[in-house]
Every structure is written in structure tokens, then in C-alpha cells.
Amino acid sequence: EAGVTQFPSHSVIEKGQTVTLRCDPISGHDNLYWYRRVMGKEIKFLLHFVKESKQDESGMPNNRFLAERTGGTYSTLKVQPAELEDSGVYFCASSQSRFGGYTFGSGTRLTVV
Amino acid sequence: AQSVSQHNHHVILSEAASLELGCNYSYGGTVNLFWYVQYPGQHLQLLLKYFSGDPLVKGIKGFEAEFIKSKFSFNLRKPSVQWSDTAEYFCAVNDAYNTDKLIFGTGTRLQVFP
Numbered sequence: 001e002a003g004v005t006q007f008p009s010h011s012v013i014e015k016g017q018t019v020t021l022r023c024d025p026i027s028g029h030d031n032l033y034w035y036r037r038v039m040g041k042e043i044k045f046l047l048h049f050v051k052e053s054k055q056d057e058s059g060m061p062n063n064r065f066l067a068e069r070t071g072g073t074y075s076t077l078k079v080q081p082a083e084l085e086d087s088g089v090y091f092c093a094s095s096q097s098r099f100g101g102y103t104f105g106s107g108t109r110l111t112v113v
Numbered sequence: 114a115q116s117v118s119q120h121n122h123h124v125i126l127s128e129a130a131s132l133e134l135g136c137n138y139s140y141g142g143t144v145n146l147f148w149y150v151q152y153p154g155q156h157l158q159l160l161l162k163y164f165s166g167d168p169l170v171k172g173i174k175g176f177e178a179e180f181i182k183s184k185f186s187f188n189l190r191k192p193s194v195q196w197s198d199t200a201e202y203f204c205a206v207n208d209a210y211n212t213d214k215l216i217f218g219t220g221t222r223l224q225v226f227p
Contacts, residue, residue: 003156031213033214035215041219042217042219043203043215043217045215048213048214056214058214091157093157095213101162102159103159105156107157
């Protein structure tokens, strides 16, 4: 079974630019999650999709972040405009059922300069 | 609010040494507990999880963890580490009934030297 795929693996952008991260979950996984790790700190929850609906977006830092999951398949996370503090590693994860362990992707390392 | 503390930020061991990584959580309700590992250049992988039942949980690659409810702890152990265990280890918790949002600790970086 293919794992959770994220791309790009690395992105370097200038402050004020827009970046879109993509996550392809494991086929058939209705639950999709985004997490972020700012350097040296803990991995923090951003949001949770069930199919195409946002189940919980309590971790989204501000309205510069927009997540979508069209058709309940892949998801995108757009940051517009990017700020320096948005730098970090963005992880995506998926699961078939809730309350279990997820499968994580390798992450996208975002650097805003 | 839920929180997870991992007391060791960086651990250095020689091969064959025993390992114990501390994890304490703060939450008043029923929780599920997890240990994840991230090997260099790879994705986060689930090492083991505790939902209920036997508090001593065995995971992959010879790892185990013990849930001590009275101490709010879920320490990870391995009797004899190998060079290939070099990785970053994350403890995580979620509310067992209300949400599957994971709360992570800050991670422990383990370096094992031959």
C-alpha cells in the first residue's frame, strides 16, 4: 500500500509570497490531518478533515492559512502571505478510523526568508 | 489543557546500553498514549500505542512502554539499543473519547554510537 505522500519535500520562499503544500493520503482513508513543527518545538495539530469536511480546525494559527480537501481525496494547505514564523515542517497524516494511530507523511520543510 | 512533557531532549548511548525515555502527560480524563519515531530522512512511524488493558505495551523493534496511571507517565524502554535506533522519539496523547487530535511532546533525540 502506498503511504501518505507530501510535496514538495522542501520549499524556500520569501516573506509575503504564497506557498501551497499538498498531501495525498492513503487511498480509502477518510481522515486527514495536518500538523506543524516549528524548529525545536513540539509537533502541533492544525486541522482534521473527515472526507471533504473540516472536522476540527482549532489549531490553524490565523487566516493566512487555508486548507482544502476537494472531493475527499488529496488536501492542500495554502499559506498566503507567508511570514517568517511560518517556517517549520508541515506533516500530513491519514487514518481509516478515528481514535487510532495515524500514518504520517515525510513532511514538507518550509523556510520563509 | 492537555500537555506532554519529555524530559530528555538529547540522549547519547553506546550500543547495547539500556534505554528509558521519560514521558509525562497532563490530562484529567481517559487518554490514549502513543510513541512515534522519526528516523533520519524518514516519516514519523508509530512505535507502539496504549488504548486500554495491559499497561505494559510491546511495540516494534524491541521497544516497550509502561503506562502508570497514578504517575501520568508512559515511559519508553528498550533493554539493548542498536546504532539503527538513532532517531527522534515523540510521545503523544489524545482524549480517548472526544477527539483524535494528538498532543505531542517536544521530542527526544537519541544518538547511539557503535
